[in-house]
Amino acid sequence: MDLSLLSTLNAERAARRATVLVTDLGSGEQRLVKEADLAGDVLAEALDKQLRSGKSGTVEVDGKAYFLTVQAPPPRIVVTGAVHISQALAPMAKLLDLDVTVIDPRTAFATPERFPEVTLLAEWPEEALRKAPFDGYTAFVALTHDPKIDDPALQAALRSNCFYIGALGSRKTHGKRLERLAAAGFGEADTQRIHAPIGLDIGAVSPAEIALAILGEIVQGLRGPRRKST
């Protein structure tokens, strides 16, 4: 591998951008394909499939064997609301290898006792998101029911290429939310990205069941048909 290629690969990884290193196992020729350039690549279909699986592997195309080294950033979930559902969601997400960040400026809710082993930011979303901006490997979940906290984060999520956006609330609550987002200049194409009512329809009742429904939907967003990246 050329050192310059290795340096680019490491830089992309540090910036939380996905890449696939293509190695022709016969000739030893290599090239690095960035996620943004993937669609136009000659091996687009194979690369896309491999990247979505999140795993490296060997593929054969036209009688040639290629090794595809997948460098996908670790997926993570950002939640607004240090609430009961988030308390159930955090340990379940950990089992799924999903990092969780909980944002809630209400210090009575955002306590390390209630949220051991997660990144907890007792700040307003604008402030918190400066440290950990949304990207294509982030799922955003709005759980506070409080527009003052949820809306700024939701707007930031809609401006990003988050692979999943979900917001808790009844259809009525969501209707009001859509009105506020429309007033803020977001069109229907934007707001259609929001999963609301949130979570897979499994009839979830308890906070843990709702967390399960949300995580099921997030995994579907991650592993399911290719998400649109902007």
Add this chain to the structure above:
Amino acid sequence: MISTDTDILATAEAWAKAGRGVALATVVETWGSAPRPVGSHLVIDGEGNFLGSVSGGCVEGAVVAEAGDVIADGKPRTLEFGVADETAWQVGLSCGGRIKVYVEPVRA
């Protein structure tokens, strides 16, 4: 501490930038109960220092030895280890699996 792929590839870059001869080994295929998944890396320098793993420690010695040749002649190689192979059995992939390892030089 177990080193992650990020550490290993960053180390490969740092070693190469420091002017050391460097080879990168990658598990490209596995069959059966292989100890490390496809994509696992091992980085080796010209003096036999290494970081990471391509097996549970069973075949690292053989890979490190081969990496010395890769660094010397600059040509990548594909190595196979498994119980079916007499030589490989000597270096001991005793879990019963088979692995294929691609070893390539890092060129400055």
